[in-house]
Structures are given as C-alpha cells and as structure tokens.
Amino acid sequence: MGRPDKAKRAAIARRRSDAIDLRLAGVDWLTIARKLAADPAINSDGVAYPQGYGIERYQKGQEPPTDEALIHAACRDVRKALDERRTELNADVDEMRQLEADRLDRLFFVAYKKAVRDQDLTAIDRTLRIMERRARLLGLDKPTKAELSGPGGGPVHVEHATADELDALIALTAPDAP
Template structure:
C-alpha cells in the first residue's frame, strides 16, 4: 500500500536532513542516531535514494536544455552557411567555433590527456584537506550556535 501524502512529506524531509548532515561531515551512525534510523545502513540507503531521486529529476531537464542549445547552434549555422560556402573567413571561423561547441555538448571530442605528477596530487590533497577543515569548522560553529539557542 503506497504511503499517504503526510508520510511521503515526512520521508522526504528526513532524507533531506540526512543528506545535509552527510554533507556536513556527520558519520552514518551519527545520522542514524539523530534522525532515528534503525541502523547506520538504513541512513546510508536513504541518503543514496535521495541522491538517486535528485539525479533522476535533473536528467530530463538537462537533456531538454542540451537539445535547446543544439537547436540554437543549428539555426546559427544555417544562417551562416551561404557565407561559408562563399568563402567568408569570418563566417567560416564562427561556424568552426559552433561546430566545436556542438562537439563538446555531444561529447564527441576525445578525452584530453593530463599528466599526473606527485606534486599535482599533493597539491590537490592539500586543497581537499583545507576544504574539509573549513567544512568541519563551519559545522562546529553551527553546532555551537544550535547549543546556545537550545
């Protein structure tokens, strides 16, 4: 039997809170305890479901937007095509940029190769550590503010 509207709203709200807690760096056990899940696995499953649902909702609008952009590129290219055939170099350059943009939108270009060095990895790790420290600091400040309010 499907859940009623009130239960669906409650579930959606709990999932939203669980995602926010996970983003804030809380462990699965902390999320389970705070939101009264039966286990840390249940909390993890609920967050995964929430994220899957969000991705599903984004997929259709993204594809529609991509198609709109492709249609616009086609219209611009069609307007320039006679000038391209006449040898207008400005129209040719513009058309080549349009074709490049279309290839990027469709993922037609081969992936670019990047050389990965230990220095680059160390720099990326240092950046992630700084971001993590900042997020933890913000979470601690927010938690302290909640305790002061409570």
C-alpha cells in the same frame, strides 16, 4: 502496503534531506539514525520524527529497531536521496545540452547560409567554429589518443623526479611544443 500518499512522500523526502544535511555536517550514522527515528524513546530529541526510521514498528507498539537496523536505514536513505539528486541533475544537464544544441543549430543556419551564398570567408570560419562547438557539446569527435614516449619512441625512464621536472618533460613532448 502500497505507495505512500503525498504527505508521507513529502515527509520521507524531508527526512532524506535532513539525513544528507547531517551527514554533510560530519554527524555519525547512529546519531543521524536516532535523530530521525520515529520512536521518541530512541529519538535523540525525544520526539516522534514524522515518517522516521522504524515508523512501522512504532505504530504497532513494537520494540524500536536495533542500532544496526537504524544505521542501515539512514545509510539507505542517504544513498537513495543522492541517487535521486544525481538523476535530477543528469536530466537538467541533458535538457541544457539539448537547448544549447538547438541554439547552435539556429546560429549555424544563419552562418551557413551566408557562407554558401556569399562565399564569405568570415562566415565560413564562423560556420566551422559552430560545427566544432556542436561536436564537442554532443561528443561527436573521436577522442584523441595522447601517448608519452622517450627518445626514439621508446619508454620514458623515470626513477625520481620532482613535479617541475615532470612538467618540463611533458612540455617538451606536447604536440605544440617549440
């Protein structure tokens, strides 16, 4: 069978995008599958959808896929398309993160030189702020552990509480509470 050519890949990408759009619009799986089916006999629009579900069977003149097979194909399509979008998004985020780290490196170099050369307290503060931002961006800081405890370090006993009561309790135990 091999890898589909560029035109087929584009048609498959379009089908997957259409499947996601339909699903987001609240359309049920079987309706999606029939709308995107290759065989006009089962396609809800009565047309042969390019690279639609069951294309191999349609091209061979075989019976169309069962409803269950169509639904499975539509679900698989949406899952694959979402995975591809997630992968692209993660790559974009990684690229942006690297760009921001490079910018911070350039700013750090300028501030660090001034801080060390002139012993300028403002430049030292700016250098530390850049270092803190870079550590947050790249996840270099160890996570802080937050623990809520009752009087004397014991457990907090709550049977019934309103959201306001819980907010007040949290505010009392926050590290920067008065």
